[in-house]
Amino acid sequence: KRKMVNSTQKRQKKNKPQNEVIDDIPEEEKLRLIKSTGLFNKLEAENERREQIDQNDPFNYGFTFQAFLYTIPLCAVYSMLDVVVHRQYNEDVSFIPFSARVIKMAPIIWIFVYYTNKHVNKNWIQLLMFLGSILCGSHLIWVINKASYYGVMRRCPSLATLWVYFIVQLRLLPSVLSL
Structure with a gap:
């Protein structure tokens, strides 16, 4: 029991x-x-x-100032690529038209950076930037290989600047995969 x-x-x-x-x-x-x-x-x-x-925190600035800080180097990249492409085809680069192109591009870059930088840590923006990076890189290669020299001079600086921005803003793995 x-x-x-x-x-x-x-x-x-x-x-x-x-x-x-x-x-x-x-x-x-x-x-x-x-x-x-x-x-x-x-x-x-x-x-x-x-x-x-x-x-x-000295690095805790608003998105407006961050967009301004990103715009300066991106305008420098755009300027450098514009000069390089024009010199590649043996075109003279005069100061007035060159400056006008950069001044027209700066507000566009600032607005684009401002809106994307606000949400850069969100997954859907990372996905859009990843796809944008792939599209910009592919289209840049196509333009360089297939377009006329005038088309290359007009499209390459802005496409390459956008591509550089996407690569810089992406996380490491998507950035490497999109190259």
């Missing part, structure tokens, strides 16, 4: 869930314990410290 009881007890123990959490402390007592340990005060102090660090 004793063996039967033991086997019955063993079966009952096996049927009990082992990860059962027993929570028999009343809510008021839980709140009193948390307040007495000072966890809320530590959490508030940590949040205030983080806000202070964010306010004092």
Whole structure:
């Protein structure tokens, strides 16, 4: 008879869930314990410290300033590519038309960078930039190989600048895959 009881007890123990959490402390007592340990005060102090660090961070600028900072090197890339393409076909690069092209391109680059840089960490923007990088790179190769020299001079600087921007903004793996 004793063996039967033991086997019955063993079966009952096996049927009990082992990860059962027993929570028999009343809510008021839980709140009193948390307040007495000072966890809320530590959490508030940590949040205030983080806000202070964010306010004092010299690299925590708004998206407008970040877009401006990206626009300067992208305009330099556009300018360099424009000069290189014109010199490739032995065309003279005069200052006035060259400056006019760069001045026309700068606001377009700034607006594009502003809107894409706001959401650059979102997956759907990363996907669009990945696809845009593949399309820009493929079209750039096609333009260089198949278009007339005038078409190359008109399309290559802007396409290559857009391609460089996409590559810079992508995460590492998509950036390498899109090359």
